[in-house]
Amino acid sequence: MLGYSAIILFSLALPGLQAAARPPAQFELIGSRYFYIEKNTTLDWFEAARTCRRMGGELATIQSQQELHQIVPKLEWDSKYWLSLNDLLHEGTFVSISSAQPEPFFNWRKGQPDNYNFNEHCVRAINxxxxxxxCDSKARFICEA
Incomplete structure (x- = not known):
């Protein structure tokens, strides 16, 4: 699984990591950045990442508490949304799919991350x-451009 995940991560992070000067049409300005919030379709984490790339963005990384508070009102309450963060390459080290670097902001629920059944490697936001x-469970997703 780890080897396959590394190949998928590498292929998802290939050319085009730089955000376009103009955000794709479906993206909306929330705070100081552009996001697309999928409110209907649920996909696994890998397909959500590919879908964001096809749209001209990438799975979102929330950068601060302020940004989280600007995004949450746009979400369906109690729904699950994929974010960019994962620990597929090194258990317990959550990185962004685009930078492969640890991110500065996490707002973990108490008791999280817990890697329940040794099978939880992708990050979802709920409220x-x-x-x-x-990673193979289904959720809505948030893209950034």
């Missing part, structure tokens, strides 16, 4: 909190 979850 104001982040949870580690199985």
């Amino acid at each position: 104001y909190y982040m949870y580690d979850s199985p």
